[in-house]
Amino acid sequence: MSYKAPRGTADVLPGDSRKWQWVEETIKQVCRRFHYEEIRTPLFEHTEVFQRGVGDTTDIVQKEMYTFEDRGGRSITLRPEGTAPVVRAYVEHKMYGQANQPAKLYYFAEMFRYERPQKGRMRQLNQFGVEVLGSADPAIDAEVIDLAMSCYREMGLTSLKLVINSLGDKESRENHRQALIEHFSPHKHELCSDCQMRLENNPLRVLDCKQDREHPAMRTAPSILDYLNVSSRDYFEQVKEYLDAIGIAYEVDKNLVRGLDYYNHTAFEIMSEAEGFGAITTLAGGGRYNGLAEELGGPSTPGIGFGMGLERLLMALDAENQKIPVDRSLEAYVVAVDNQAQKEAIRLVSTLRKNGIQADKDYLGKKMKGQFKAADRYQTKFVLIIGEDELKDQTVTVKEMSTGNQKTIDRDKLIDFMKEKCLGGKGHE
RNA sequence: GCGGCCGUGGCGAAGUGGUUAACGCACCGGAUUGUGGCUCCGGCAUACGUGGGUUCGAUCCCCACCGGUCGCCCCA
Incomplete structure (x- = not known):
């Protein structure tokens, strides 16, 4: 079901x-x-x-x-x-x-x-x-x-x-209403069934009828503008x-x-x-x-x-083919090379977010290549890689996706680096 | 509320009264043991809107319903 x-x-x-x-x-x-x-x-x-x-x-x-x-x-x-x-x-x-x-x-x-x-x-x-x-x-x-x-x-x-x-x-409307009733009543039987009802309830709406648009009485109907x-x-x-x-x-x-x-x-x-x-x-x-x-x-x-x-x-x-400006990019995607790096990756994502940077990671157990592919699809600006070497050296490798350039940065300098790159020192609006 | 048209995997789209319902895109994996695209190879999926009817047999024919769409009505 x-x-x-x-x-x-x-x-x-x-x-x-x-x-x-x-x-x-x-x-x-x-x-x-x-x-x-x-x-x-x-x-x-x-x-x-x-x-x-x-x-x-x-x-x-x-x-x-x-x-x-x-x-x-x-x-x-x-x-x-x-x-x-x-x-x-x-x-x-x-x-x-x-x-x-x-x-x-x-x-x-x-x-x-x-x-x-x-x-x-x-x-x-x-x-x-x-x-x-x-x-x-x-x-x-x-x-x-x-x-x-x-x-x-x-x-x-x-x-x-x-x-x-x-x-x-109110006064103008009432006068107009009376004029409409007087104008259309002689033709009542020639109008569509809706209009016959409208003539009683809301004669103004008769003017708006699409069916009776061509009726001769329409052209000569009293206009509200003449009754103001x-x-x-x-x-x-x-x-x-x-x-x-x-x-x-x-x-x-x-x-x-x-x-x-x-x-x-x-x-x-x-x-x-x-x-x-x-x-x-x-x-x-x-x-x-x-x-x-x-x-x-x-x-x-x-x-x-x-x-x-x-x-x-x-x-x-x-x-009108107006394109709506929609920014779908992501500032940082953290890649964990293997299971050993998971904990550090999770910690890094959390730290980035606390510092005002958009960050995400893989939760499907994908391999490195798959993680990169995901990062690419998310239009990620920076991929942060943590693997065996980075764990050992207390570093993170940062790859700028638009250029393909990458460098390895000390872990304690990373946040400042990312803030500089993503927030320009000003923070989000 | 009235009339016309339409309804096939996530999306697009073939097709037939009868063994496993094409294909394209997307997605997943591999080629490429720590790196995105392309290519090649392989894989995936609760798919014929729902319920009846006709039939030996229906995704295909008929009916009803549901939903969408176009027009009317009306309005945003």
């Missing part, structure tokens, strides 16, 4: 984990530059946090959540997205009362969505995300978008498209001006609609335009959610953020 990882999940093995580490490190550095702080929230929440936060009629809540009852009879849900939990934490810990506002937060977290898996669409997926709470300045919208784009740029991605839209404030009230329109204009000011190119797509209920005002999506990316091109998506904190029981607090799929980021790097 053998087992497989459950459908839609994946193991990250050593070859790939280095890539993940690099991606995470790179993003964290960007976050530091933007002055954002990490927040970590639980893997699961009370189901209600998502029902109220994300919205009862959304696909995520209706058919994609991993929900179960725990032993205490509570309804628990594995987080399907990152914003609602962060806002919940912000409200719960009364972070609105803290001195430093707005709260500029980032997270790395795995999300869970019960969907049919595909490449770039997993049931357990990893996201990097950012949430800013407490500022309704359009400049922060631009900053958040800048942060997302900077992460991609930092990793060398170039084939990207930023799409933005405004969903307006003065303040909403003004807000959107300012966001665009700030984006222009920091040199970020974008495209306005009046049909860009986000799938979660909490969004208003600024909505954006970053897509890959790299060849062979298939149907799934969205790398990151986000927007403003000014009513969410209130919805989750807190004071009225503006917020904006995004989620970035890390599996898709790795795919994009791959599609």
